[in-house]
Amino acid sequence: MRAALCLAILTSVLRSQSLEDQISKIAKDLQSRLVECRRDIHMHPELSNNEVRTGKLVTEKLRALGLEEVKPNIAGNGVTALIKGGKPGPVVAWRADMDALPIDESNFPAPYKSTVKGVKHACGHDAHTTIALGIAETLNQVKDQLPGTVKFVFQPAEEGVPNVPEYGARLMIKEGVLENPKPQAIFAFHVASSVPVGKIAYTDNAASSASSTVNITIKGKRAHGAYPYQGIDAVAIASQCVLALQTIHSRRIDTKEPSVLTLGTIHGGDRRNVIAESIQITGTLRTFSETITDQYEKQIRQTLKGCTSGMGGSFDFNLKRGNIPMLNSPELNKAAIPVIEKVLGPNTTLAQGPGLFGEDFSAYQRVVPGSMFFLGTANVAKGITASVHTAEFDIDEDALSIGVNTGSKILLDYLIRNSK
Amino acid sequence: MKTLILFAAALQAQDINQLVDALTPKLVETRRDFHIHPELSNKEARTGQVIAARLKELGFDEVRTGVAGHGVIGVIKGGKPGPVVAWRTDMDALPIDESESKLPYKSVNKGVKHACGHDAHMTVALGVAELFSKIRKDLPGTVKFIFQPAEEGVSDAEYFGAALMIREGALQNPKPQAIFAFHVSPMVDAGKIGFARGPLLASADSVDITIKGKKAHGAMPHEGTDALVTAAQCVNMLQTIHSRRISTMEPSVLTLGTVHGGDRSNVIPDSIKLEGTLRTFNEQTREAYRTYVKQTLAGCTAINASDFKVEWIQPSYPVTVNPAEMVNAALPSIERAVGKANVIETAPQMGGEDFSLYQKEIPGAMFWLGVRNESKGITGGLHTTDFDIDEAALPVGVKTAAAILMDYLTSSRPASR
Numbered sequence: 001m002r003a004a005l006c007l008a009i010l011t012s013v014l015r016s017q018s019l020e021d022q023i024s025k026i027a028k029d030l031q032s033r034l035v036e037c038r039r040d041i042h043m044h045p046e047l048s049n050n051e052v053r054t055g056k057l058v059t060e061k062l063r064a065l066g067l068e069e070v071k072p073n074i075a076g077n078g079v080t081a082l083i084k085g086g087k088p089g090p091v092v093a094w095r096a097d098m099d100a101l102p103i104d105e106s107n108f109p110a111p112y113k114s115t116v117k118g119v120k121h122a123c124g125h126d127a128h129t130t131i132a133l134g135i136a137e138t139l140n141q142v143k144d145q146l147p148g149t150v151k152f153v154f155q156p157a158e159e160g161v162p163n164v165p166e167y168g169a170r171l172m173i174k175e176g177v178l179e180n181p182k183p184q185a186i187f188a189f190h191v192a193s194s195v196p197v198g199k200i201a202y203t204d205n206a207a208s209s210a211s212s213t214v215n216i217t218i219k220g221k222r223a224h225g226a227y228p229y230q231g232i233d234a235v236a237i238a239s240q241c242v243l244a245l246q247t248i249h250s251r252r253i254d255t256k257e258p259s260v261l262t263l264g265t266i267h268g269g270d271r272r273n274v275i276a277e278s279i280q281i282t283g284t285l286r287t288f289s290e291t292i293t294d295q296y297e298k299q300i301r302q303t304l305k306g307c308t309s310g311m312g313g314s315f316d317f318n319l320k321r322g323n324i325p326m327l328n329s330p331e332l333n334k335a336a337i338p339v340i341e342k343v344l345g346p347n348t349t350l351a352q353g354p355g356l357f358g359e360d361f362s363a364y365q366r367v368v369p370g371s372m373f374f375l376g377t378a379n380v381a382k383g384i385t386a387s388v389h390t391a392e393f394d395i396d397e398d399a400l401s402i403g404v405n406t407g408s409k410i411l412l413d414y415l416i417r418n419s420k
Numbered sequence: 421m422k423t424l425i426l427f428a429a430a431l432q433a434q435d436i437n438q439l440v441d442a443l444t445p446k447l448v449e450t451r452r453d454f455h456i457h458p459e460l461s462n463k464e465a466r467t468g469q470v471i472a473a474r475l476k477e478l479g480f481d482e483v484r485t486g487v488a489g490h491g492v493i494g495v496i497k498g499g500k501p502g503p504v505v506a507w508r509t510d511m512d513a514l515p516i517d518e519s520e521s522k523l524p525y526k527s528v529n530k531g532v533k534h535a536c537g538h539d540a541h542m543t544v545a546l547g548v549a550e551l552f553s554k555i556r557k558d559l560p561g562t563v564k565f566i567f568q569p570a571e572e573g574v575s576d577a578e579y580f581g582a583a584l585m586i587r588e589g590a591l592q593n594p595k596p597q598a599i600f601a602f603h604v605s606p607m608v609d610a611g612k613i614g615f616a617r618g619p620l621l622a623s624a625d626s627v628d629i630t631i632k633g634k635k636a637h638g639a640m641p642h643e644g645t646d647a648l649v650t651a652a653q654c655v656n657m658l659q660t661i662h663s664r665r666i667s668t669m670e671p672s673v674l675t676l677g678t679v680h681g682g683d684r685s686n687v688i689p690d691s692i693k694l695e696g697t698l699r700t701f702n703e704q705t706r707e708a709y710r711t712y713v714k715q716t717l718a719g720c721t722a723i724n725a726s727d728f729k730v731e732w733i734q735p736s737y738p739v740t741v742n743p744a745e746m747v748n749a750a751l752p753s754i755e756r757a758v759g760k761a762n763v764i765e766t767a768p769q770m771g772g773e774d775f776s777l778y779q780k781e782i783p784g785a786m787f788w789l790g791v792r793n794e795s796k797g798i799t800g801g802l803h804t805t806d807f808d809i810d811e812a813a814l815p816v817g818v819k820t821a822a823a824i825l826m827d828y829l830t831s832s833r834p835a836s837r
Contacts, residue, residue: 209639213685224803225675225697226622226770235676235694239655246649262638263648264685269678272626272695276677282685284638356639 027405034400039112041126045100048157051077075171089148089419093183096132097158124191134404147419169363186370195376197396206288208326214283217316225273238279323358447814452525454539458513461570464490478553488584502561506596509545510571537604544817561829573735582774605788610810614766614788621740622699624772632727638686651692753823
């Protein structure tokens, strides 16, 4: 009762301030609870598609806050929920991912280190989930003043699961998270270990690379090693192919298009004195556009055909497409920059080039315009500099309320600008 | 000398033929027993026991067992004075499966097969041993039968096969003046004998090459040194040794048979391992290759500051070279045994043999025992699942070997006696 009374008084006080000031205050006051929430998730990390506890925690928190249409168990342990504003307006979405990585942090010195051996939130998804819950709490408090609807998307399995055809963002989309209601735009944060806390980076257009898996089999003909002319030497052909494939990058792709073709494994042959009949090669292809991936696929095939037929052999080739490049909307970025700088001060946004990582936020961007911002979490003075996906990775927790404040305002700004 | 040979021939040719004909069913039985029970290199325990028991049964003067593992040496002293001559046979089988074979005498050891004819080699040697035990009083000298294990080579020992036999005294007490051997040939028809003056079989060397780079994320090759691309460069450059640096008059083969390396498709590998074999027909070429392989790898890896390791490992066999005068001396004996039309000259083969190691110690010659029979469908190559022999070759082998050895003893008898 007393709490309800206090809240009523607080709400009336807030009403007298501007909406932006109200959001800043709520976010600031939330900080200690955000830290608590982040540490709780950090101590209980769950691998991709095993986010049972995390999904339940998110669901319960959203229900406790009173969000509408809280739907758990989407694409596994995913959750969606709505805040329907008091004024008419569009629908905008905020996405957070929930899964951790198979990285051990038994030697991590923090008091909030993982309690699950061999599993760690080493990609900041604990912060992403915490911030999204903080934004939900913040905007829910001012929902009467919101011109439109905010949809929260908590996604599992961003890091990927082997041997499962669909998971993470693609499965969320398949299960309808971008329908009923359909958002007009989608935003997200990713923690950035190379950006100092208090700053936010953005990338126009291609931000992450497309990654595809390359599988090649070079086929020759077996013969005694002393009689190579009676066979077709798959080792010799494979070597020619490996070198010829490296010239695709230097000779056939526009040098302004960054790309990498790496052949990571090569295995074949039965005995030293037998001409090898078959060599297996696996690799990865990274590009920043599907057109370049298409071009590689065609030119890898052409190169293999020439190299193998030239020496009397043959080949199998298969390119399995994984993540598509993240394509951030320059329009959404342009609108968000002044919003961010108003919160964090001048020159707190940094334009950044594309990175060679994979992020399945790209899947949502193929359905609706979207932008992912890179939330600074580094702090050299505190020794917080380790990269994501390492055992030493940590964040400066000051980034949590910064994330809640700026994220809330990016969403609010979008609703206001698109509500007329 | 010629009169001596004719004398020996007149005295024994007819008797020998009759004795060998009588032995033929036993030869087939012996060969099938060996074929059904093949044993891998340095595992020839049963085979060694069968041989030792047979030699003892034949009343050999000396039967040494456990030489170089499961090797056996049998010595038979003739009733007449004369020199010492050796006949060498190998005993081991190969890791080749013949469980799908329809042969009634197929291997009972899954995954192991006498696919290089060593079963026939042993059978012929035992046939000659039995024959000589029957005509012992007429034998002008001593014959030493060397049954050798591990001819196909093992990778876990520095010395094995012929090298170890020699180290353990196979060519001492008594020391033979010369050594002979057969190898079956699926390229020569049964009933025929093939010969080569000079190189018969290539040198065979095993080489292990490791290309060492530096690991990095597959998307960031510039942060590592790609051992896979370097290895590909090396393989291509190594193949130019044959075309650009060795006289085209010198036959040679450098085969890299296996390539392995890398942990994941998206990680730049830091190590690629290649395994290969080198075949040449003379020691200079063999040495040149060793130098050029090292030079090529040093150059190729210097390009991107990576590193390499090259190791020449066992098995390693020199060129099998038959001294021309030894072959010429034996030809009349062979012609007498099989008929002039059935003796054919063959081109050198790229296979390797550790018989070459005995040849480094004493004069030695190896001949091809034809085992092919197209009409019976027996055409499978050595070291293949389909390999078989026409068993008609067995008595031919015994007659020919006996003629070679008898004539050698007769013609090499010291003049003073």
